[in-house]
Each structure stands twice: as structure tokens, then as C-alpha cells.
Amino acid sequence: MSAHSHAAPLQGKARFWSPGALVMAALAITGLLFVVGRYIGGLGAVTHLSQSHPWGLWIGVDVASGVALAAGGFTTAALAHIFGRHAYEPVVRPALLTALLGYVFVSLALLVDIGRSWAIWKPMIFWNPNSVLFEVAMCVMIYTAVLHVEFLPVVAERFAHGFKASLANRSWPVVALAEAAEGLLAFLNRNLGKVMWVFIIAGVVLSCMHQSGLGSLLLVAPTKMHALWYTPILPLLFLTSAIAVGFPMVVFENTLVSASFDLADEMGILSRMVRITILLLGVYGALKIGDVIARGVWPLIFDGSVQGRSFAVEVLFGIVIPWAMLLFPKVRNHRTPLFIAACMVVGGVVVNRMNVFLVAFQPPYPVQSYFPSVGELAITAGFIAALMLAYRFTVYFLPVLSPAGKEANS
């Protein structure tokens, strides 16, 4: 799969510490300080979690939205590698990187969120196959490993040759280690290609499983869920929304990255790609709207409650308007309107996940209503900033993006 790539590291083509990158670093450090606070004073010291609201912003955004927005990885892999649309190859690697980093940061966020961080390995030993969370955890864990394997050719491409040479003057253990690493990379690079198809398909299957699994999580608490979101097809809605948000997420990140590094964007590819989104987002929207009509709960949208309004925002600005926008070639073929439409789809999915995990969750004996604390917001912002820095770092030193596009286009 790597044979087609014209990807190259950006090192030397752009500067790493842009003003934006500095802001990200500041946010990440602020988040880190609050993480330290969490490990000194406990979750109670930095969050507004309570006995009635055990899950908050971190589950709704860092975990649930993070997983959904990483869907660009498996959807582009499916498009280019399984359905053989190789013209989309240039966006596969960046999407794969987003997914990889997304899952790493989902795991980090979970580590901070669970009370006994040091016990995070325990689900591998103590299985509860009845638990939806167990299934999600297993899939996320295996899929994160699969993503690393899928990303290996990128690392190999960069380091398989000349790694040792650059260390020629070092002492012998360093050289030996470099030699071993180089040998291993070369070996994997030679042989992984033959079995990569297994990992690519497994990645798609695992994604389908845990994307839908996340939607099943709250089905165990039917009496605590607002009727607008409590539906037996919630897993299907989570899956279809994740598939629908995949390509808009690629548009989102591609636009940001090409603006940040002053590269040519991939408008040709993106415009074509979002034509498929019309179908995918349409399926999700039809299921979502059909569901509230079929269950007869749609009048709740207009009852003036926070939940009703939140549902309206989610459907209107996250599905209906961007879907209608994408119907127009003028939107699809121009950078700014396409970016706006993509942002709305991405935002719509984030609002959906927050709605399901926070807004729809109505405990019978509320101690206090939940609103995220400064600490929760800072840690969430810090994780997102750190993810963007890690992305920047990776594309700077590894062949992920295809910067050749600029010369070709201009």
C-alpha cells in the first residue's frame, strides 16, 4: 500500500514552532498541571463529577467523540484499500495518523478518568462478556494495536535505510541497537505488505464493532435516558454517524494542516470524497429522524426543554444544513464553504455524543446538575492540543503528507 505514496516529511519545508504550535504547547502544559492535580486530590478535586453524574466531559468528548472522530482512519482505509479507490491514497496516511493519535489519546483520557489508573490492564484478565464496556475496551485495545501495524510502513520508509549510518560515531551499544532496530524494520517492511490486507480489514471490522458498541453503553440504563436519545437503534446511529463523519473529518484536518504548513490542499480529492458523504450522512440523518418519528417522541423536540433544543441543534446544524450544503457543487469545490460544511458535520457528531452521554442522562435523584469544571475543560483542551502537537511532530519527521502537491498545482 505504501508503494503508491509520494509522501515526505515536512522537515526543512516548514517551521515547527509556529504561533499556533506554541499556543497548543501552552494548552497542553496547562492540561498537564490539572492532571497532576487529579493525581494529588482525586477526581473530586478537579471535576464536577458527582454521585448522580459519574460520567462527564471526558467520557462525552475525549472518549466518545474522540473515537467517533478517529473514524476517518477506517473509512478512508476502506475506501482506498478495500473498495480499490486508489486515487484517494494521499489522504489515507494523514487519516490513519489522526486515527492512531486519536486512539492513543482516548486511552490516555480514559487513564485519567478511571479512578484506579494503575488497574487499567485488569479487563485483559478479568472478562465480563456481558459488559458492553468490556467489548468496547477490547476492540479499542486491539484496534489501537492494528493502527500501529498499519502505520509501521510509514516509519519503516523513513528509517529502514540510513538509520545506522547517522549513528556511525556513537559507541557500540548504540550502533548495535540501531542495527537491530533497522533490521527489524526492514524485515517487517518486507513481510508486512503480504499480510497487511488482514490488518486493514480487521481495522474496519473492529471499528464497526466498537463504534456501535459505544452506542450500546447507555442502553443499560433505560430509565435514566431521555426518550429522544434512548432508542434500541442507538448502536446503529453511532455506527452510521461515525462512518458519515469520517470524510468530513479528513476535510477538516486536511484544510487545517495545509493552512498551517502552507501546503497545497487536496481539493480535487476532497471534493470527490464528500460526494460519498452525501449518501452516508443522508443514511444517518434518515435513521436519526425516522427513529424519533417511528417512536413517536418527536414532539419532545419542541417542548422547550434543554434536551429538546439540544436535539434540534444536533440534527439541524449537524446533519440537515451541512447535508443540504454538500448537495451543491459550489460548496464541494471551494475550500471555505467545504470546510464550513465539514466543521458542521464534525461538530454535529461531537454534540451528539455529548447529548447522549451528558444531556440525555437524567439520574432519578440528582445531587446537582452537571456542568464541566475548569479542570475538566482544561484537561480536555490539553489533550486535544497535545494530540495536534503530536500530529505536527509526526508529519514533520515522517512521510505522512504529500507536500509535492503544491508544486504540481501551482
Add this chain to the structure above:
Amino acid sequence: MELNRRRFLGLTGAALGAGALGKPSRVSAARAYQPPPDAYGCLVDLSVCVGCRKCEQACNQVNHLPEPERPFDDLTVLDDKRRPGPEAFTVINRYYTGRRDERNQMAPTFVKVQCMHCQDPACASACIVGALTKKPNGAVHYDVDKCIGCRYCMVACPFQIPAYEYHDPLTPRVRKCTFCFERISKQGGKPGCAQVCPVEAITFGKRSELIKLARQKMVDDPGRYQPYIYGEKEVGGTSWLYISREPFAKMGFLKLPNQPMPHLTETIQHGIFSYMWAPLSLFALLGGAMAVFNRKRDQGEDKS
């Protein structure tokens, strides 16, 4: 080719849809869980309870919980509605339902709140590591050595019972009534609260016997009780049962469905993962698609 892609997407969607939705009817019969037949329970007769808080005190002692801010003989605590928490596994709440005593005074009714020890507990189904389990003696038991602190049990519990030690940075525990698991495991052992109750408002025994006892009480004293045993049917039944003079809805009892909470999620999970049929089918389907599309490419027909 356009058609082909659509068809494959369609098939994939159909397969997933079937996985997510289509199975409930077939598998609901296969959901193997059976509540323990010999579970113990407690029958609380709210028409007897005088709100002395002795059960709270006994609970505090047998579970070695910290000294409360206000002593157990301070009955002004009852002015507020409380919930069980990390430092109190049971609380008494006072309700004025409109009933008047013989001197025409507003008569209070007291309600003891603790873990209901469901017959088919949502927390045990949800728990990622199986740290919460329904024991044959009826207790829903928490094993701190497995717990990772994800708090999904708290999300799942329909009675909002499991409480969390939010201020412990590294080893927080989920805290709830243990049904005095160790005590009732011994011959003749009773939960601390049931043992101490001075007015015998709490009867400990086999759950099946307690339901008979509750019915007998209703027959023996016609008109004294609402014709309803709270916990007999709720969420598939609970080990703790209540009978009352006043309607339960007036005293903070939740109206809950009779179907066990884990029914839908377990039906979906086992529907998709029985013999891994759904993931394996999807894998095969995608593998087929990959072979077809990439063969075309090798033949130089790829115009994507």
C-alpha cells in the same frame, strides 16, 4: 463499478444492521442468566418503622464506616432527604404523605434506602471486569481487587446506589450496601440493620418466603397495606422488598419497568457475538470486496 460499490456498501450496512437490531427475538430466549433461586432478602414493613436510625448506626458499625458528622440519635438529620453515599450505606428518609394520626397530626412515614440487591443487577452486567456479581445468597457483591474505577455501575444502576470515593487519588472504591455478605454467609447470620431493628420492621429470610409473608400480612390485616410489594417485580425483582400503608410513589420510590435492565444490551451483545458470527461475516464480506475491487485494479480497469 459505481453500482458495485453501492451494492457492497448496502450489503455491509445490512449485515451491520442485522447485527445491531435483528437478533433480539432469537437470542432473548438464549440469555442464560437465572436469578439465584435460594437468594435471601429483606422485607421492610414501612408501616412499622419509627425512624429511630438504629439501622444506620448498626450499618456504620458492622461495616467500620467513619463516624458521621451528626450522631445517630440526632433525628433532625431527617429534615433533609438524603441518599446513601461512600460513608453511609443506608439512610432513613422521612415523608409526610398526608396521612394523619389519631390526634389529627401529620403522621410521618420513614423509608430505609440501601442497595436493593437486584435479582438481575444492571451493575453486574455493566461492570467491565465483573467486579460486581450476584451471589447465590442474594448479595450483589463488590470485589475491589478487580475494580478499575470506570463507574459504569453507577451509570447503570436504576436506583442510583453505587457511590464513589471521588477524593481518593489512586485507590478510590465503589461503596454500597454489602447485604452484610460475610454475616449472612454464616449460619443464622443476619444483616446488621435487620438484626438491630427494635420494632422488627426488617425481616430477613429467603426471598421466596418473604413474598409469601408479605401476602400473609396483607390478608391478616385487611386495609393496612397497599396491595403491592415493591421489589417483587421491579427490574426483574430485587432482594429487598417493601410493603407500605401509603402509595409508594409518594415516598420517593421509582416507577420502574419489570424487565431487567441488562435485557437489551445483553441481547444485542450476545446477538452480535455468539460464535462471533457478525464480525466474521463482515470480515469475509470485506475480504471478498477487497479481492474483487483489487483484481480489477490489477487488470488495469481502475478508473476510480
